[in-house]
Amino acid sequence: MKELVIKGQCGLSKILTGEKFENISKYLPAGDVVIITDVNVHRLYSNIFPSFPVISIGTGEEIKTLETVNHIFSQFLSLGVDRSWFVLGIGGGIVCDVAGYAASTYMRGLSFGFVSSTLLSQVDASVGGKNGVNFAGYKNLVGTINQPDFVICDASILKTLPEREIKCGFAEIIKHAVISGEEMFSFLENNADKAMKLDQSVIEKLIYDSVVIKSEIVGRDELEKGERRILNLGHTFGHAIEINSDFNHGESVAAGLKMACDLSVKKGFLKEKTAERIINLLKKYNLPTEHKVEMSKLTSAIAKDKKRENSFVNFVFIRDVGDVFVEKIDLFP
Ligand SMILES: NC(=O)c1ccc[n+]([C@@H]2O[C@H](COP(=O)([O-])OP(=O)(O)OC[C@H]3O[C@@H](n4cnc5c(N)ncnc54)[C@H](O)[C@@H]3O)[C@@H](O)[C@H]2O)c1
Numbered sequence: 607m608k609e610l611v612i613k614g615q616c617g618l619s620k621i622l623t624g625e626k627f628e629n630i631s632k633y634l635p636a637g638d639v640v641i642i643t644d645v646n647v648h649r650l651y652s653n654i655f656p657s658f659p660v661i662s663i664g665t666g667e668e669i670k671t672l673e674t675v676n677h678i679f680s681q682f683l684s685l686g687v688d689r690s691w692f693v694l695g696i697g698g699g700i701v702c703d704v705a706g707y708a709a710s711t712y713m714r715g716l717s718f719g720f721v722s723s724t725l726l727s728q729v730d731a732s733v734g735g736k737n738g739v740n741f742a743g744y745k746n747l748v749g750t751i752n753q754p755d756f757v758i759c760d761a762s763i764l765k766t767l768p769e770r771e772i773k774c775g776f777a778e779i780i781k782h783a784v785i786s787g788e789e790m791f792s793f794l795e796n797n798a799d800k801a802m803k804l805d806q807s808v809i810e811k812l813i814y815d816s817v818v819i820k821s822e823i824v825g826r827d828e829l830e831k832g833e834r835r836i837l838n839l840g841h842t843f844g845h846a847i848e849i850n851s852d853f854n855h856g857e858s859v860a861a862g863l864k865m866a867c868d869l870s871v872k873k874g875f876l877k878e879k880t881a882e883r884i885i886n887l888l889k890k891y892n893l894p895t896e897h898k899v900e901m902s903k904l905t906s907a908i909a910k911d912k913k914r915e916n917s918f919v920n921f922v923f924i925r926d927v928g929d930v931f932v933e934k935i936d937l938f939p
C-alpha cells in the first residue's frame with residue numbers, strides 16, 4: 607500500500623493506492639457515516655460495504671444533476687444527518703463528483719471520503735478535489751473544489767468493470783504519461799498486454815504513477831490558476847467530440863489527444879516522430895484516434911463550453927513526452 611498526500615486549502619487529502627476496500631473501517635472516523643453509491647456498485651459490492659445507511663443513485667451523465675443532489679439532501683434530512691456525520695462515496699467518477707458536491711454543500715460542508723471503483727476515477731476523477739454536477743447542458747457547470755479526507759484505490763474491484771470503461775481509464779493514464787515523462791510512457795509501451803488484463807502489479811504501478819503526477823500538480827495549483835490547466839491535455843477537443851458523438855469520455859479524450867498532437871506538430875512544437883509514438887500508444891490500448899465530427903461543430907462546442915465570452919481558449923500543446931505547456935489559441939482566427 608502506498609500513500610500520497612495532497613495539501614489542499616482546507617486540509618490534507620490522503621490517496622491510498624494498493625489498499626483494500628475491506629480495510630475501509632481503518633479510515634472512517636468514529637461516529638455516524640452515510641454511504642452514497644450507484645445501483646450497479648451497490649448490486650456488486652454491498653456485501654462488503656461497512657454497515658451504515660446507503661443512498662443509492664442511478665447511473666450515467668443524465669443523473670449528474672441538481673435533482674439527484676436534491677434527492678440526496680432529502681435523504682440526509684430523513685436520516686438526521688448533521689455536521690458530525692461523514693459521507694462515504696463508493697463508486698466511479700459520477701458518484702464521487704455528486705457525493706463530493708453534496709457533502710461539500712450540505713450544512714456548509716461535511717467531511718467525506720471515497721472508495722473509487724472505476725479505473726478512470728482511481729487515476730483521475732476522485733483525485734484533486736473537483737466535484738459538481740452538469741447544468742443546462744453544460745458539463746460540471748456547478749461545483750466546488752474541496753478535498754476528500756481520503757481516497758481508496760483498490761485495483762481488485764476493477765475486475766468487474768466492463769472493458770469499455772477500463773479503456774476509458776487508459777486514455778487518462780496515457781494523458782498522464784505524456785505529461786509525466788519517459789519512464790511512465792515507456793512502461794506503458796512495454797506493458798500494454800499486462801496492463802489491459804489488469805495484472806495486479808502493472809495496474810497498481812500505473813494507478814500510483816497517475817496519482818503521483820496528478821496530486822503533485824494539484825498540490826501546486828489546487829484552484830487551477832495556472833499549472834493545473836495542463837491536466838486538460840486532450841480535453842479541449844475531447845469534450846467537444848464527446849458532446850457531438852457516441853464516444854464516451856475516454857474515447858473522446860484519446861481522439862482529442864491525437865488532435866493535440868496534430869496541432870502541436872503543425873505549430874512546429876512537436877516532432878512528427880514523437881507524435882506518432884503517442885498516437886501508436888493510444889492504438890496499442892485500442893483507443894480511437896479518429897472521429898467523424900466536423901471541425902465547425904467542434905469549434906462551436908468549444909466556444910460554448912462554460913459560456914466562454916471570447917474566442918480564445920487555453921490549449922495544452924505538447925513539445926515532447928514529459929514537456930507540455932499551455933498557450934492561448936484563437937478558435938476563429
Ligand atoms: N472531478 C474530476 O476531477 C473528474 C475528472 C475526470 C472525470 N470526472 C467525471 O467522472 C465521470 C466519469 O466517471 P467514470 O468513468 O468513473 O464513470 P461512472 O461513474 O459513470 O462509472 C461507469 C460505469 O461503471 C459502473 N461501475 C462503477 N464501478 C464499477 C465496478 N467496480 N464494477 C462494475 N461496474 C462499475 C458504474 O455503475 C457506471 O455504470 C464524468 O462525469 C466526469 O465528468 C471528474
Ligand SMILES: [Zn+2]
Pocket residue numbers: 730778841855859
Ligand atoms: Zn478526462
